[in-house]
Amino acid sequence: MAVPHAKLDLTEARLSGMARPQGAAWANEARLLAEARVRSAGLPTRRDEYWKFTDPASLTQVDAPRAATFDALDEAPLFDGIDRLKVVFVDGVFDADASDDLTMEGVEIERLSAALSKDIHWARDIYGVLETRGQDPVKRPLAAMNTAFATDGLAIRATGKVTRPISLIYLHGSESSDAILHHVVKVEEGAELTVLENGPAAARFNKCMEIAVADGGAFHHVRAQGRDHERRAITHMFSQIGAGATYKSFTLTANGTLTRNENIMEIIGDNAVAHVAGAAMGDAKHNAFHHDDTVFITHDALACESRQVFKKVLRNGARGVFQGKILVKAGAQKTDGYQISQALLLDDDASFQAKPELEIYADDVICSHGSTTGAIDDEALFYLRSRGVPEGPATDLLVLAFLAEAIDEIEDERLRADILGRLESWLVRRRNG
Amino acid sequence: MLEIKNLHVKLEDEDKQILKGVDLTVGAGQVHAIMGPNGSGKSTLSYVLAGRGGYEVTAGSATLEGADILAMEAEERAAAGLFLAFQYPVEIPGVGNMTFLRTALNGQRKARGEDEISAGDFLKLIRAKAKTLQIDAEMLKRPVNVGFSGGEKKRNEILQMAMLEPKMCILDETDSGLDVDAMKLVSEGVNALRDEGRAFLVITHYQRLLDHIKPDVVHIMADGRIVKTGGPELALEVENNGYADILAEVV
Ligand SMILES: Nc1ncnc2c1ncn2[C@@H]1O[C@H](COP(=O)(O)OP(=O)(O)OP(=O)(O)O)[C@@H](O)[C@H]1O
Ligand SMILES: [Mg+2]
Numbered sequence: 001m002a003v004p005h006a007k008l009d010l011t012e013a014r015l016s017g018m019a020r021p022q023g024a025a026w027a028n029e030a031r032l033l034a035e036a037r038v039r040s041a042g043l044p045t046r047r048d049e050y051w052k053f054t055d056p057a058s059l060t061q062v063d064a065p066r067a068a069t070f071d072a073l074d075e076a077p078l079f080d081g082i083d084r085l086k087v088v089f090v091d092g093v094f095d096a097d098a099s100d101d102l103t104m105e106g107v108e109i110e111r112l113s114a115a116l117s118k119d120i121h122w123a124r125d126i127y128g129v130l131e132t133r134g135q136d137p138v139k140r141p142l143a144a145m146n147t148a149f150a151t152d153g154l155a156i157r158a159t160g161k162v163t164r165p166i167s168l169i170y171l172h173g174s175e176s177s178d179a180i181l182h183h184v185v186k187v188e189e190g191a192e193l194t195v196l197e198n199g200p201a202a203a204r205f206n207k208c209m210e211i212a213v214a215d216g217g218a219f220h221h222v223r224a225q226g227r228d229h230e231r232r233a234i235t236h237m238f239s240q241i242g243a244g245a246t247y248k249s250f251t252l253t254a255n256g257t258l259t260r261n262e263n264i265m266e267i268i269g270d271n272a273v274a275h276v277a278g279a280a281m282g283d284a285k286h287n288a289f290h291h292d293d294t295v296f297i298t299h300d301a302l303a304c305e306s307r308q309v310f311k312k313v314l315r316n317g318a319r320g321v322f323q324g325k326i327l328v329k330a331g332a333q334k335t336d337g338y339q340i341s342q343a344l345l346l347d348d349d350a351s352f353q354a355k356p357e358l359e360i361y362a363d364d365v366i367c368s369h370g371s372t373t374g375a376i377d378d379e380a381l382f383y384l385r386s387r388g389v390p391e392g393p394a395t396d397l398l399v400l401a402f403l404a405e406a407i408d409e410i411e412d413e414r415l416r417a418d419i420l421g422r423l424e425s426w427l428v429r430r431r432n433g
Numbered sequence: 434m435l436e437i438k439n440l441h442v443k444l445e446d447e448d449k450q451i452l453k454g455v456d457l458t459v460g461a462g463q464v465h466a467i468m469g470p471n472g473s474g475k476s477t478l479s480y481v482l483a484g485r486g487g488y489e490v491t492a493g494s495a496t497l498e499g500a501d502i503l504a505m506e507a508e509e510r511a512a513a514g515l516f517l518a519f520q521y522p523v524e525i526p527g528v529g530n531m532t533f534l535r536t537a538l539n540g541q542r543k544a545r546g547e548d549e550i551s552a553g554d555f556l557k558l559i560r561a562k563a564k565t566l567q568i569d570a571e572m573l574k575r576p577v578n579v580g581f582s583g584g585e586k587k588r589n590e591i592l593q594m595a596m597l598e599p600k601m602c603i604l605d606e607t608d609s610g611l612d613v614d615a616m617k618l619v620s621e622g623v624n625a626l627r628d629e630g631r632a633f634l635v636i637t638h639y640q641r642l643l644d645h646i647k648p649d650v651v652h653i654m655a656d657g658r659i660v661k662t663g664g665p666e667l668a669l670e671v672e673n674n675g676y677a678d679i680l681a682e683v684v
Contacts, residue, residue, distance in 0.1 A: 378486070383523040383577075384533070386483045387593060388511035388541035397536065401527025401576075 007042035011141075013062055014043055018149045027116035030128040034147035037132070041139040050138050053321040053353045054260055054292040058232050059142060064178035064204030067230035067257075074429075077169075078198045078224050078422055082414055084167040085109075087154065091172060091202050092179020094152050098171075106160030107193065112182060115155035123155045123184045130210040130238035134264040138296065143236040143262070146208040150182030157186045158193035158217070165220075165415075170199035172228060177202040183209045187217035187245075194220040194412065200228035207235045215242040215269055222415050224422065225261075226254030229287040236262045243269025243301070250410045252419050253280040253291055254426055260292040260321075267332075270302040277309040277409035279423070281399075282318030283430060284350075289314070292321035293341070299327065299365075303334035310341040311406045313399050314350035322354040322371065330361040339369035344402045346376065346395075396427040434632040435459040435482075435601050440493035442481050451477045453657035454493065459601070459650075462629040466643055466668060467636045469654035470676050475636045476520050478654075479605045483517040484510050497601055511537075512544035514600030518590035518607045520636075525577040530589070533577050534559065534596055541597060562595045566622055583610030591622045602626070603634045608642040620645030640672035653679055 003011070015038065020031045043060040044051045058065050087109070088098035094111055102109040115123045128147040134140055156166060168183075179202035187193050191214070201207070213219045225233065233256065241247045253259055263276045274297060282289030297306045312320035322341035343352030354371040376398055384394035400423065407423070410416040435458070442452035451474050459465045467475055481488050482495060484507030495503050502510050525533070539549040550558070563573060566588050578586050587607050594602055604623070608616055623633065623646050635646060643651075643665065651667040652659045655676070660683040661667065670679070 377525075379523050380525045380528075382485050382507060383519070383525065384528075384537070385507035386485075386511055386517055387533070387537035387597065388508050388544065389533075389536050390508045390540055390544075391506070393536060393540065394508075397528050397532070398525070401525065404527045 003040070003042040007045055010045065010060055011039060011043045014060055015039075017062065020148055021113065021151060023113065023116035024119050024121070026119075026124050027127065031148045034128050034131070034144045037135060037144035038141050038148060041141040041144070043141050043145070050323070053323070053355075054258070054290065056142070058258055059204070059206070059234050064176055064202070065232060066175045067172070067203035067228070067232065068175060069172050070200055070228035072227055075425065079167055079196055079415070079418055082165065082167070082418065084165045084196060086167050086169055088169045088171060089152065089181065089201070091174050091177035092152055092181050092205070104162065104164060106158060106162045106191070107166070108157045108159070109166065110155045112150065112153035112155055112184070115184070121155075122157060122186055126184045126186060126210050126212050130212065130240055131208060131236070133240070133266060134236070134238045134296070140236060140262065140264075142206060142234050143208050143238070146180055146182055146206050146236070150180045150208065153182040153184070155184045156193070156195070157188065158191040159188050161192040162194070165194035165196050167196040170197070170201035170205075172200035172202055175203055178204045179206070181205070181207045185209065185211040185219065187211070187213045187219050189214045190216040192218040194222070196415070197221070197223040200231055201233065203230070203232070205231065205233040205235070207233070209237045211237065211239040211247070213239065213241045213245040213247050216244045217242065218246040219248070220411060221249040222410055222412075222419065223249070223251045224419065225251065225256060225259060227426070229255045229257070231256040232258045234260050236264065239265045239274070241265060241267045241269065241272045241274055244271045245269060246273045248275045248409065248411060249277070250406070251278045252423065253278065255282070255287070255289065256291065257288045258290045260294060262294040264296045265306070266298045267301050267304045267306065270304065272301060272304045273306075274304070275307040275409055277307070277406045278311070279403045279406040280312045280320065281423075281426065282312070282314050282320065284315075284317040284319070289318040290321070291319070293324070295324040297326050297337070298329065299332040299335045299337065300329045301332060304332070305336040306338070307409070308339040308341070309406045309409055311403050312343045312352060313346065313402065314343055314352060315346035317349040319350070320352040322356070324355070324369070325357040325359065326367055326369070328360040328362050328365055328367065332362045333364040335362060335365040335367065337365070337367035340405070341371045342402070343373045344376070344399065345373060392431045396424070396431065399427060400424065434461045435495070435497055435634065437495045438493050440478070440481070440495060441491040442477060442488050443491055445487050445489045451657055452481070455657070455659055457652065457659055459632045459634055461632055463650065464627070464633040464635060464646060464648045465650045465652060466648040467634065467652045467654050468638065468668060468671050473654045474657040475654055476605055479517050479603045479636065482603060483507060483515065508540060509544065511597070511599070512541045516594050516597060516599035516602045518587070518594060518602070518604045520605040520609070522578050522586040522590055524579045526579050528577050530573045530575060530577050531559065534593060537593070538596060559596060562592055565625070566592050566595070566618055568592055584612060584615045587611055588615060588619060591619050595622060595626065598626070600630060601632050601634070603636070605636045606638065608637055608639060616642065617645065640668050643668050655680055655683070
């Protein structure tokens with residue numbers, strides 16, 4: 001199908017000022033092919049079915065819309081108390097001085113540019129490869145654009161049980177920064193790795209992570225987005241999950257003019273587990289808030305389990321979107337797929353749109369999905385108040401209770417406590433401010 | 434302690450009058466019982482006193498130790514010492530019983546300008562109180578009332594009352610759904626709290642509870658009013674003959 005003119009113009013305009021970074025021949029080719037993918041699909045517009053609920057205009061326009069930087073001076077940085085290896089990016093550029101030494105037992109960490117300059121490198125099998133697989137059946141041109149033009153990122157290969165999490169810290173310094181980051185992650189057989197991400201990153205942020213988890217490996221991902229208000233972010237996580245492997249990703253989101261997080265998982269080995277969860281809180285009183293979780297899980301192996309748990313708390317015109325699909329291929333018997341997306345609307349102005357989908361070609365599977373939109377339970381609120389809990393804290397308790405199922409998806413107790421503590425303090429701040 | 438005068442209440446959204454002039458005074462240290470047919474307005478009275486939404490007070494007043502409670506938010510009434518044990522305790526998935534009670538207790542303390550209770554002291558206190566009500570520790574960890582049996586929910590109400598130490602305790606059919614042993618436990622829990630500074634208003638259909646919690650005064654409520662007031666013998670009369678005679682006598 002020919003790309004419509006308007007889309008073509010938009011795509012050409014966006015790509016015109018961009019240059020593909022050069023490296024090894026294989027990397028150059030991967031980037032060249034990625035650029036071709038962007039051109040053949042064209043960048044997304046509101047008219048695309050996949051972008052029906054989220055307007056991508058600010059993600060595709062030539063210059064990043066300005067975004068004020070945000071300093072959370074009144075709170076300790078997230079994950080502060082966690083023993084971790086810190087890697088800092090400022091406006092999408094690796095900051096060696098602010099980062100820890102990148103050597104750690106059981107893992108190799110390299111800057112993307114270094115990995116992509118080597119003639120022989122494991123990243124060759126992953127960079128742009130998982131992203132390409134994720135282009136079918138739905139096109140994800142912003143991810144292909146990322147592969148073609150990403151200027152920085154990490155290549156991480158876990159070979160053993162890595163005890164300290166790798167903590168990617170994104171700092172936002174310039175009001176007009178337009179960052180394109182790409183990470184490639186390989187978790188070798190039986191290896192274990194936890195990656196943390198937090199921070200405002202840039203005025204506009206396009207981030208892609210490709211993760212291959214080999215048989216028996218485990219990948220854990222905990223991310224916090226916020227509290228920067230004017231952020232525009234599109235993120236993609238493409239993963240391929242081997243036999244008996246575990247992939248778990250959790251995201252906490254607060255604030256942000258526009259955030260779309262896509263998580264595309266392909267389960268290729270038997271008895272694997274893939275969980276993806278998100279808790280988002282949006283209040284559009286002072287700044288627009290639009291949050292979109294788009295998930296696609298492909299089951300292509302026996303007896304695998306997948307869970308999608310997404311919860312959003314919205315008020316004052318904040319908007320939430322969930323698009324989630326479970327695709328069970330023929331032969332993926334004994335699949336156990338679960339998907340829940342729920343919104344708690346704290347007033348009549350907030351809105352939530354959900355598009356849950358199941359596509360199943362195997363007959364012996366359990367798949368369930370549900371989506372609800374509701375308000376605070378008045379009976380529960382009165383019960384709490386009748387015991388002396390004032391309305392504000394009582395509402396917070398009910399909000400936390402609502403989000404609990406998503407938060408509980410964080411396996412590591414310390415990380416869960418950290419995220420929960422942050423959430424609690426954000427609720428208190430919102431109430432007082 | 435509690436003084437209700439000529440209280441008229443209608444539903445907020447409907448033109449339906451439910452309380453049609455309730456007069457009731459409960460003195461400190463006293464136990465009053467309210468009995469009355471289904472739908473006579475007993476729960477409505479307790480809800481209105483506790484501050485639930487959806488009702489409109491069209492006339493009359495209610496004061497707790499002289500303070501106008503009808504002008505207060507529900508949480509302010511709680512901090513002022515009012516407690517309602519619900520006829521139907523509410524399930525709150527996701528909120529742990531412990532968190533709930535500690536937040537409630539500290540909320541009240543804060544409202545009264547008192548110090549918060551420490552986590553350690555709270556734990557000691559709740560363990561001791563739960564033990565006397567034979568509520569096991571496992572139940573305390575569960576979400577508020579979720580998966581509790583009818584009787585467990587009622588015992589949990591009494592546990593909350595014991596923790597919060599209110600001055601004016603309203604018990605709405607706390608005996609319904611309780612087996613004989615649980616009824617004894619709950620009554621003992623209530624009796625343990627009886628003292629000069631505290632008063633009880635016990636709503637019940639059965640004499641049985643009043644064998645354990647001996648009331649000073651018994652009221653009969655019908656069609657939104659207190660139609661008869663007497664001593665403990667009034668409850669026996671209801672138990673033996675039902676309401677027909679009493680209501681006939683009033684009309
Ligand atoms: N929210 C409401 N909407 C409609 N009717 C109501 C509402 N609340 C109370 N009523 C009506 O008001 C009347 C009194 O109800 P209430 O629950 O106070 O009775 P009660 O004396 O506690 O009865 P029971 O002994 O069955 O518990 C009933 O006719 C009831 O149907
Ligand atoms: Mg009742």
